Amino acid sequence: MAADFKDIQPINKGMSSDKKYFVTAKNGEHFLLRLAEYREFDRKKAEYELIRKLSQLNIPMPSAIDFGVCNKNANVYTLLSWIDGEEAEITIPKLSKEKQYELGKESGRILRKIHSLNSPQNISDWETRYFSTMDERLAAFRSEGIKFAENEIILDYIDTNRHLLRNRPQCYHHGDYHMGNLILSKSGQLFVIDWHTVDFENYGDPWYEFNRIGIEYPTFASGQIDGYFDNNVPEEFWKLLAFYLSASAITSIVWSKYFAPERLTSILELNQNVLKWFNNMTNTKPTWYTPIK
Template identity: 45%
Template structure:
């Protein structure tokens, strides 16, 4: 097996393959002879620099007040064809599946914790050499619009979406940049047996505008509007600036048009999921005539 030449594998008693998620990593749940549980990730050796950086980021975040896996070990395996990384395992269930079992008040409180965790992640500054956000994200927007127009799918609210994007590009000027989790939503969170929220899957880490990180809040709002509201309020300590909502809608609109052509390669079922999500977003925002979603409350 690809992990047999990892030195400590001799101490592993049980190895369970994890068949979920969108990552190219192969993931395994490990149980050692000492009854310790670990997460093993196996990646192609070409990902060495990226995976090493991910490991270092998680290591650095250990001093923050975040319930998340801790970095244990990293190295080369599979006759130098792969890189492995080992993390502690957080016991719990998928938050997206479990949260409906909680009261609305509890869902809101879990969202508040998600917002506070994200604030901790965003306290890590981006490298000083990074390109300014306005230039970076405008280039992303241009590429997303180009790809959307090529894909052949026409959203019924296309005009409203593109108008909002182009009208609000000016908001990108002078935005700060920081570390981003990269895929921060309820689908990458777990709820522990102690009913606490844990954050997982940092493999899409990036640097950018901290508020762009909220672009995937649509996934959270579809599952639990209470969680999504708490998430925003927790991040801003109940003092949410108006500019945030305007920028958030810009980032969500940008994400929605890219999700359409992204879903094409996964087939009709995934495409229908994304089109339904776009319809939900447009309903929440009155076809972009409002920049505060209907589900949000203070």
């Protein structure tokens, strides 16, 4: 495989265990090469096939080029087309509020298209699947999390609104849909990258995917919501957004404590922000939501 490339440059970004490379073919074309350990073969093959399937929905994303094993079967490789551009989280701050909002709307429309891929028919209901994981994380916070003055307000909101997850539809998830995984190409088009995150087997309530929404840029985030719902946001969405954001924030404390202590201060701050956005969980439409008419 390497014989087809004239230049291979490592990419030292992201939290994935994959090794990533920016490669240049002999004909001058650019690609993204990902290497994983061979024990990941089945998961990586399923991921590659899913990318091929999603690309048929005309979702702007890297194209699947090749898949296989290399290095005497020590590694699995995935070769994808390279998207030449800049991450949205770098580009967005440089743009006007109006342009931020329009790109946010486009990201919402793309997300809605991703969610058009249905979940497997034999999958368990979302309420059961979600709480089988989240109840353990909530219990971990109660037993070993770093407490803060208003943590019971968030916990009470979660406990009293568990019913919101009952009979929720399920679909395919990107898994990590945020501005760091959106590329604005040189032609001004948004592309979605990094399809390797697995959370709830990448299937679940479509609205759960908003738990990574880029709130640091509220105009973009507002556009994403409006684009997803075509400017007709249902009231039920706000309740679930408050639920998913608060549950994600408070359960991230224990994760950060053990696996990313350098992020602990920012995650504790996030919990305080959640309380501000939702007025101590009494107003489910967040204060940062600022649509541009």
